Amino acid sequence: MSTVTNTEIILNGIPASPGIAVGPAYVYSKHVPKVQQREIAPHDVQSEIERLRAAVARSEKELRKILAFTEEKIGRTSALIFEAQIMILNDAVLMQEIERRIRDELRNAEFIVFDEFGKYSRRMLGSADAYIQERAHDVDDVMHRIIRNIQDQKLFSKLEGESIIVSEYLTPADTVIFSRNQILGYATDLGGLTSHAALLSRSLNIPAVLGIRTATKFITTGDRLAIDGYAGAVIVHPTDETLDRLMQKAKRLKEFDKKLEGIAGLPAETLDHRRIELSANLEFETELDFALRQGSQGIGLYRTEGLLMGRTTFPSEEEQAAEYMRIAEVMFPHPVMFRTFDIGGDKFSPEPLNEENPFLGWRGIRVSLDKPEMFLDQLRAILRASARKNVRVFFPMVSKVSEVRRAKEFVERAKADLTARGVPFDPKIPVGVMIEVPAAAVIAEEIAREVDFLSIGTNDLIQYMLAVDRGNNLVAPLYQEFNPAVIRTIKSIIDAGHKHGKWVGMCGEMAGNPVATMLLVGLGLDEFSVAPNILPEIKKIIRSIKYKDAKKLAERVLSLSTEYEIKNYLASVLKATLPDIPLADLETSTAP
Amino acid sequence: MTEVTVTIRNRQGMHTRPAAELVKTAARFRSDFTICKDGMEINGKSIIGVMMLAAEQGSQLTLRFNGEDEEEAKKAVVELFERGFGEPS
DSSP: OHHHHTSOEEEEOEEEEOOEEEEEEEEEOOOOOOOOOOBOOGGGHHHHHHHHHHHHHHHHHHHHHHHHHHHHHTOHHHHHHHHHHHHHHTOHHHHHHHHHHHHHHOBOHHHHHHHHHHHHHHHHHTOSOHHHHHHHHHHHHHHHHHHHHHTTOOSSTTOOSSEEEEESOOOHHHHHHHHHSOEEEEEESOOSTTHHHHHHHHHTTOOEEEOOSSHHHHOOTTOEEEEETTTTEEEESOOHHHHHHHHHHHHHHHHHHHHHTTOTTSOOBOTTOOBOEEEEEESOGGGHHHHHHTTOOSEEEEEGGGGGTTOSSOOOHHHHHHHHHHHHHHHTTSOEEEEOOOOSTTSOOSSOOOOSSGGGSSOTHHHHHHOHHHHHHHHHHHHHTTTTSOEEEEESSOOSHHHHHHHHHHHHHHHHHHHHHTOOOOTTOOEEEEEOSHHHHHTHHHHHHHSSEEEEOHHHHHHHHTTOOTTOTTTGGGOOTTOHHHHHHHHHHHHHHHHTTOEEEEOSGGGGOHHHHHHHHHTTOOEEEEOGGGHHHHHHHHHHSOHHHHHHHHHHHHTOOSHHHHHHHHHHHHHHHSTTOOOHHHHHOOOO | OEEEEEEOOSTTOSOHHHHHHHHHHHHTSSSEEEEEETTEEEETTOHHHHHHHOOOTTOEEEEEEESTTHHHHHHHHHHHHHTGGGSOO
16 A cells, blocks of 8 residues: 555646645645524524524635635735625625524524525526626535534634645635645645636745646645646656756756746747747636736637536626637637537537546537537637637547538638628638647648638647557556647648648647657647646747757657657757756656 | 626726726616616626626626616616727727
8 A cells, every 4th residue: 555655646627826845735625514404492592593603704704704805915816806795794684584494494404595595596507608607606605614613613623823725616715715824835626617727826926826627636634745837747756857857947947937937028039030920718708818928918718617617507698708708808819719519529518428538428519519519619619709700610539521511611601690680700710620630641732722720739649649548547648639649740740731731729738838849840730729827828928949950850759669769859959059058858857 | 777788898807806997886876777688687787697698798788777866876887888988999
C-alpha cells in the first residue's frame, strides 16, 4: 500500500490561474449538509425559530465579512455576488413563510429552509436564462449557509496552516473565504461551473488548476501536493527532483513574466515577418476581459457548450444569439470562432445516455445532425452574431465528408430562415471543420475542398490516434504530443488545407505548448488558439524566431523517429533561442 | 384592489439590482403587492420571488395591489417600470 500511495501521480486539468505552490492538501468535501425531517413539539416551536434567526444572523455576518474582503481585495463587480446573497437572507417574505411553516407544520427549521429555498432554486435552474441559473447557485449557497449555521457546524475547523484546497467544485464564496486563510492553491474536479472561482483566484493571485475530474478521488487530506497553475498540473507525492524543478521553474517564470509585460499590444509575427493569427480558447463570456488583457487578437475556439452548464433544456435561439452577439461585439474587429455544441462524450448530455464508450459514441456533430431543431437554433444564433463579419463557425467530431455536406446544408437553411425574417448576417460566414478524428485527418484534403478552414483539435486527435485515455493513469504517459505519428499527421492536415488554399489553425492544448511553437510555425500553421494565460509566452516565442529557421527545424523533426528525440531536440533549440523560457511540458512529463 | 400591466423596458431585464429596487419600493407601503407573469404569481415584496420570475426585456407583468395605500403603491412601482429602473433600454 505504501508504495502505491507514495508514487508520484500527475493529474492534468485546466490552468485557471498561474503560479506554482507546494504544500499539504486539504480535501474540502463540498457535500451539502444533510437535512433530516424531524417533528418538533409545540412547546419547542419558539426555540426552533430562535435557532433559525440566530443562524440567519450568523450567515449575514459571515457574508458581510466576505463582501467587505472582496470589495477591498478584488473589486465592486465581484462583490455584487455577495450583495445579492445578503438580500436573499433579508427577504422578509421568505423568512416569514419559513417561520410560519415551522409553527404550522411542527417540523424542524433546517428541513423547512431546505424545502422552501429548494422551490425557488429548482425553478431558477429550469429557467432558459443563463443569468437566472447562476442566481439559482446563489440561492443554494445561501440555503447551505443557513442550514450549516442551524446545525452549528464549523466550516473549516480542520484547516490549519498553509494548504492547497482540493474540492469537487468551489463557489465564489468558498474561493474568497479560503483566500483569507493561508491558501497556496486550488485544485478542483469541475471547471465549468466554477468559472467565477477561476476569475476570483486569478484576481487573488492564487494558483488554480480546475477541471481535473479525478482530483478528489486521488488526493486525500494531508497528501503532499505541488500545483502548477501554468501547465495546469497537480502533482501528488512529488519527488524531490520534481520539487526542485518546479521551484526553479517558479523563479524563472517570475522573471520571464516581467519580460512579457508590454507584449500584449504587439502582433504575433516572426522576425522575418510571417504573421500568425494568435487567439484564445474560451468557454465563458466572463473570461473575455482576461483574454483581451492577455493580448488575444481573436477567439479561436469558443466552446458553446458552456451555455449548457447546469440546465436540462437547450437554450433558445434568442438566448444564444444574445450571448454570441455580445462576444462578437466585444471582440470586434477580431474574429470569433464558434464551435457548435460538442456534447456527449464526457461533456453535457441533454438526455441520460447509457453509452458504454462515450468517447466513441454520440457526440459533437453526430448529435447536432440528429437534432435538426437544436442545430438550426444554434446556427441561426451564430449567424445573427456575424453581421459585422467577424464570426466564423466550425463543427466538432466530424469523421466523414457527408457530415460536412449535411452540416453546410443546415447552415444554408439557417441563412434562408434569417433572410426570410429580414435579419442581417454575414452571407459569407467562414465555415470550418475541427480535425480531431483520425479519419478526418486522413481525408483532410476532401474536407478542405468543402470548407473555408480547418482547425486541428489535438487533444482528441492524439487520444484517438494513439488509443490512449489521458485520464487513465495506467496509460497516461503514452499520451504523447510529440509522437512522430502525431507530428506527421499534423503536417499532412496543414498541407491538405494549403493545397486547396484554405488556412489551418490549431485549438488543442498542443497549440499552447511552448516546446511545440517553433515546430508548428515551421509546419506552416496559420492560426494558434491557446488558453489565455499562456498567450503572451507563445507570442514571445513567435516574435523571437524566423519562419525560415522554423521550416528547417520542422524538416529535421520529420526525420526523427521517437518522441523522446523530437522533444529533446525541440527543447534544446527553444532553450538556445530563449534561454530563460520556462519549459512546462518537459518538466512535468515522465520518462520516455 | 387595483391592477395594472407593465412592460420591462431596460435591456438587461429584471436582474438583481432592479429587483432589489422594486422590492425596496414596495416595502414602503402597507398594501399587499403581487406580480403575475405567465400564470406564475409571486409576492412582490420578496426579492427571491422577483428574481425567480426571470422577467427579460419586453416581458409583460401584471401588478396587483391590495390595501389601504394601494393607489400610492401602484403609482410608485409603475414609475420604476416606466423609467426602466434608470437603466439603458
